[in-house]
Amino acid sequence: MVREGVSKEAYIKDELTDQLKLWIGVSIPLGIFLFLLLSILDWFATPELFSFFLKVRLSISALLLLAWLINRFTRNQAIQYTLTVAGAFMCAVAIEIMVIHLGGYSSGYYVGLGLVVIVVLGLVPVELWVALVVVVEVFLVYLVPILLTQKIDDLPLFINNLFFLSSISIISVVWRYLDQKRLVGELSLRYDLRQKQKELQEYSDSLEQLVEQRTKELKKSEKMLRAMFEHANDGILIMDETGAITDANKRACEILGFSKEDLSSLSIYLLDQSKDKDLWRERINRLIAGEPLIFETTYRRDGRKVFLEISASAVKMEEITMIQAFVRDITEKKRTQKRLLQSQKMESVVVLTGGLAHDFNNMLSVILGYIEVALMDPSLKPELRDKLEKAEKSAESAAQLVKKLLRFARKGEKRRELRSFDLNQTIGDALDLVSRNLPSGIVLKTELLAENPMVKGDSNDIEQVVINLVLNAKDAMPEGGEIKVRTNIDLLPQEIVKVESVEPDGYVHLSVLDTGTGIPDEMVPRIFDPFFTTKEKGSGTGLGLAMVYAIVKEHHG
Numbered sequence: 001m002v003r004e005g006v007s008k009e010a011y012i013k014d015e016l017t018d019q020l021k022l023w024i025g026v027s028i029p030l031g032i033f034l035f036l037l038l039s040i041l042d043w044f045a046t047p048e049l050f051s052f053f054l055k056v057r058l059s060i061s062a063l064l065l066l067a068w069l070i071n072r073f074t075r076n077q078a079i080q081y082t083l084t085v086a087g088a089f090m091c092a093v094a095i096e097i098m099v100i101h102l103g104g105y106s107s108g109y110y111v112g113l114g115l116v117v118i119v120v121l122g123l124v125p126v127e128l129w130v131a132l133v134v135v136v137e138v139f140l141v142y143l144v145p146i147l148l149t150q151k152i153d154d155l156p157l158f159i160n161n162l163f164f165l166s167s168i169s170i171i172s173v174v175w176r177y178l179d180q181k182r183l184v185g186e187l188s189l190r191y192d193l194r195q196k197q198k199e200l201q202e203y204s205d206s207l208e209q210l211v212e213q214r215t216k217e218l219k220k221s222e223k224m225l226r227a228m229f230e231h232a233n234d235g236i237l238i239m240d241e242t243g244a245i246t247d248a249n250k251r252a253c254e255i256l257g258f259s260k261e262d263l264s265s266l267s268i269y270l271l272d273q274s275k276d277k278d279l280w281r282e283r284i285n286r287l288i289a290g291e292p293l294i295f296e297t298t299y300r301r302d303g304r305k306v307f308l309e310i311s312a313s314a315v316k317m318e319e320i321t322m323i324q325a326f327v328r329d330i331t332e333k334k335r336t337q338k339r340l341l342q343s344q345k346m347e348s349v350v351v352l353t354g355g356l357a358h359d360f361n362n363m364l365s366v367i368l369g370y371i372e373v374a375l376m377d378p379s380l381k382p383e384l385r386d387k388l389e390k391a392e393k394s395a396e397s398a399a400q401l402v403k404k405l406l407r408f409a410r411k412g413e414k415r416r417e418l419r420s421f422d423l424n425q426t427i428g429d430a431l432d433l434v435s436r437n438l439p440s441g442i443v444l445k446t447e448l449l450a451e452n453p454m455v456k457g458d459s460n461d462i463e464q465v466v467i468n469l470v471l472n473a474k475d476a477m478p479e480g481g482e483i484k485v486r487t488n489i490d491l492l493p494q495e496i497v498k499v500e501s502v503e504p505d506g507y508v509h510l511s512v513l514d515t516g517t518g519i520p521d522e523m524v525p526r527i528f529d530p531f532f533t534t535k536e537k538g539s540g541t542g543l544g545l546a547m548v549y550a551i552v553k554e555h556h557g
Contacts, residue, residue: 012187013077019125019183020080021071024087027123028068031091032061034115044383045109046102053098060094081130084120088134091116092141099142104150105158113138114168121172125183131176135169160373167366175359208292215313215324235327243268243284246322255308255329257301268325287314287323296330307331338525361402368395418555421459423508424448427485430466441480444470448487453508457555462510465548469512472545476516486511507557 006014035057042053067083074080095112102109117138121131142165152158229236235252239245248256248263256263269277283293292313299306312325371392375385427448435444455462466485473483488509519527528549 008188008191011191012184015187016125016183017075017077017080020077021075023124024071024080024083025068027119028064028071028087030123031087031116031119032064034119035061035064035091035094038112042098049098049101052101056094056097060090063090081126084124084126084130085133085137088116088120089137089141092138096141096145100145100149105146105152105161106154110142110161110165113142114165117165117169117172121176125180126176127180128173128177131173135173139165139169164366164370171359171363171366212292212313215315232326235329237263237268237325237327239268239284239323239325241284241288241321241323243280243323252327255306255327256299283312284323287312288321290314305331307334361399364395364399364402368392368399371395418457419459420454420456421462423453423455423462423487423510426459426462427466427487427510430463431470431485433463434467434470438470438474438483439480442474442477443482445482445484446486447484449489449508453487453489455508461551461554465551466510466512468545468548473512473514473516476514476518481515484511484513486513 039050039054039057042050042057046053064087067087071080071083092113095109095116098112099105099107099109117135120134126134143162146152146158229249232249232251235255236249237245237252238247244267245263245265248258248260250260253260253263258266269280283295287293292311294309294311297308297310299308307330309328309330310325311328312323315322315324371388374380374388375392380388427446431444431446438444470483470485477483486509489506490509491505492507528545
């Protein structure tokens with residue numbers, strides 16, 4: 001909440017302090033948990049030093065808990081920066097003690113220093129100079145004791161360790177700088193947005209006053225009022241104090257689907273889909289009390305749902321109070337807004353996903369590289385080799401997920417040249433592949449154009465679209481059913497042309513229909529969101545339809 005009279009700089013500083021306090025409160029418990037959890041590694045790596053290392057871990061955990069308590073009961077940026085630097089230093093010292101006791105520079109425990117840098121700079125939103133202090137102090141805590149107490153017999157290994165820590169440190173500092181810049185930009189935008197909202201509210205208030213003034217002026221001339229009443233672009237209803245409609249203009253009759261005579265015998269309650277008389281009674285009472293209202297409601301006409309925006313006010317004429325309501329059909333506006341919001345949201349997710357995936361991909365490349373180097377060591381113990389191989393598999397799985405993210409963000413590879421291909425043939429190839437994974441209870445049918453439609457694009461991408469949609473349909477039919485793949489050629493509806501900014505030309509329509517359980521209406525707006533899935537936990541990544549969406553957009557569909 002932006003307080004009255006607060007400058008943008010003060011607001012950003014105040015919000016950053018809150019973010020700093022919040023993430024210190026998160027990172028410290030995480031650090032304590034990791035320190036104690038990794039004592040399991042001590043038991044396997046050096047049983048004879050397990051007791052000593054456990055004391056070190058418990059000691060540093062106690063100091064971190066103290067820092068957490070200080071952060072909890074204070075809200076001062078300088079103190080929080082001090083806690084960040086001190087916490088990183090204490091963690092680094094504790095790890096360095098274990099490194100010295102377990103072989104010095106030849107010990108693999110130095111990796112813990114990289115974890116310290118990643119946890120601190122990855123979570124805590126500190127300024128660049130604080131990030132540099134953390135990196136330098138961690139680096140010196142590792143380097144100085146080794147240089148003072150040990151003889152470097154294996155220089156390549158020592159340089160390798162330093163290079164690893166340097167890489168982690170540089171990546172973390174760059175990440176922290178970019179994320180801090182993003183956070184400041186986001187807070188600045190939030191401040192500007194709220195200021196604009198305040199101005200908009202003031203404008204809205206003045207507009208309401210203007211409408212009220214104009215309404216009074218229109219009463220001066222009954223002839224002018226009638227002309228404007230009958231030829232208004234919006235529907236106009238006149239009601240008495242009970243909600244009974246006494247008059248309606250031509251546009252209101254068109255919107256509601258009644259003649260003027262029929263409307264004049266109805267009550268406003270009958271036109272609301274919810275039939276909530278109490279709500280309408282409350283609205284009418286507020287109107288009669290002098291409060292103008294603007295609200296939305298729904299109405300069913302010819303079997304379809306129509307959204308209406310109603311702007312109503314009470315008009316006193318001598319001893320009679322009448323209610324005047326302007327009715328506007330906003331059904332198409334609602335649909336357009338819904339599509340536009342979804343499009344804007346997806347664009348934002350694309351930008352964010354691409355940036356994060358690239359950064360994470362760089363980190364994974366470093367991790368996989370060093371794991372590969374470590375596995376090349378012939379003297380590596382079997383149990384350590386097994387752990388490294390498991391870590392390598394997990395990292396490779398993460399890399400595959402990153403590839404999907406980059407593909408979704410359209411940044412995973414250079415755009416290939418789009419070429420004409422036979423859509424029917426591509427669909428057939430895709431169905432040949434996916435049919436092997438369909439249960440016997442599912443029937444796969446096709447209704448394809450007789451003439452093979454030639455379209456321009458990437459046939460492999462379109463094949464992936466068909467596979468994803470068919471597999472989604474399969475998951476929606478656990479008891480079996482029918483999947484139908486259909487193609488036809490038609491013009492795009494005008495509302496899609498407006499929202500998607502595409503040419504109003506003939507398009508090939510590719511449809512995948514199933515007889516499955518379907519998706520609840522409230523979830524439909526989110527089906528293309530990345531990581532959103534209606535499946536049980538662990539049954540899907542939520543990237544399938546997001547990739548379908550991205551591929552279709554790339555093909556100007």
